[in-house]
Amino acid sequence: MASAPRxxxxxxxxxxxxxxxxxxxxxxxxxxxGRDTLIxxxxxxxxxxVLEIACGTGRNLAKIGKAWPGVKLYGLDISTEMLKxxxxxxxxxxxxxxxxxxxxxxxALLGEPAFERVVLSYSLSMIPDWEGAFAHAxxxxxxxxxxxxxxxxxxxxxxxxxxxxxxxxxxxxxxAARNTLPQVAARLASEHGLTLTSxxxxxxxxxxxxxxxx
Numbered sequence: 496m497a498s499a500p501r502x503x504x505x506x507x508x509x510x511x512x513x514x515x516x517x518x519x520x521x522x523x524x525x526x527x528x529g530r531d532t533l534i535x536x537x538x539x540x541x542x543x544x545v546l547e548i549a550c551g552t553g554r555n556l557a558k559i560g561k562a563w564p565g566v567k568l569y570g571l572d573i574s575t576e577m578l579k580x581x582x583x584x585x586x587x588x589x590x591x592x593x594x595x596x597x598x599x600x601x602x603a604l605l606g607e608p609a610f611e612r613v614v615l616s617y618s619l620s621m622i623p624d625w626e627g628a629f630a631h632a633x634x635x636x637x638x639x640x641x642x643x644x645x646x647x648x649x650x651x652x653x654x655x656x657x658x659x660x661x662x663x664x665x666x667x668x669x670x671a672a673r674n675t676l677p678q679v680a681a682r683l684a685s686e687h688g689l690t691l692t693s694x695x696x697x698x699x700x701x702x703x704x705x706x707x708x709x
Contacts, residue, residue, distance in 0.1 A: 527617050529645040529701035532694075534558050536705065537643060541565025543611035548596045548632055549573070549618030553581030556589050559614075566612075569605050571596070596628040601635055609637035615644045620670045626679055633683050633706060642689075642706040644680070647672040652698025680704040 534555065539545055543566050547556050550570030560568055568589035572578050573596065581591050592604045596618065602608050613632050619625040633642055647665070650658045650672065665671065673679075677693060684691040689706040696702065 529696050529703055530555060530616050531558070532696075533614065533616060533643050533645045533703060534562055536703075537563060537612055537614075537641075539563035539566045539612050543567065544569060544607055544609075544637075545612040545614065546571070546601075546605070546607075546610040546635065547614040547616065548599075548628070549615065549622070550581055550591065551577045551618075553584040553589065553591070555614065555616050556581070557584050560585075560588055569607065569610065571599055571604065596622055597624050597631055599631070609635055609640065611637055611640045613640065613642045615642070615646070617646050619644065619673055619676065620646050620665075621668075625673055629679060630683055633687050633689065636687075636689075636706075636708045638708060640708045644676070644704045644706075645701055646676060648696055648699040648702040649674050650699050652700070676702060676704070680706065 537545070537559065539559065541564065543563075545556075545559055545563070545566045546569040547559075548571050550556055550572050551574075553570060556568050556570050560566065568585065570581055570585070570589050570591045571594045572581065572591075573594065575593055578591055578593060581589075585591065590605055594604050613635055615629070615632055619629060622628045629644070636642055647670075650661060653661070662672065680691055680693065683689070684706050687706070687708075689708055692705045692707075694703040
């Protein structure tokens, strides 16, 4: 039986995005860097199942479908408001469902137990139990599958005042950079027998991690 989304977090996300969903993609392109780098590195072949957890407006899935023709697209998000945009963007090109990143039942919700590619794009920084969501994503890799994660980095290359200003602004949207993400990625890779490669974006603005199953 599918796990129901946690009501408090789902309601919060709907409240945040009820109005923002209309301008989300236009505004986020100016500061959610590294997303297209992730998409370019997916190396997804026709027939592969690609799941984006916390798919938001469907922007990434649409770009994945264009960059890697023939893949099967799946998306999950806790916000019904954001899924309105995703469904309008993708139509029948993707299977989109409401679900909690920490506890979704993939066979029940998506009709698939595992995926060749799983994507987490600027989502862990918004999920309260982000380590739980990261671990749950890793459990859904099929043989030879890859989990691709991009999110805010340590911002270490930015001047102190600008870094503090950015952190404060992100906090208004319940976003917090996960500075221990590299260590958690390494631990999950070890626990699940995965190989890990990581990249630090310019000025430490973003971090990109890829966990690969054998």
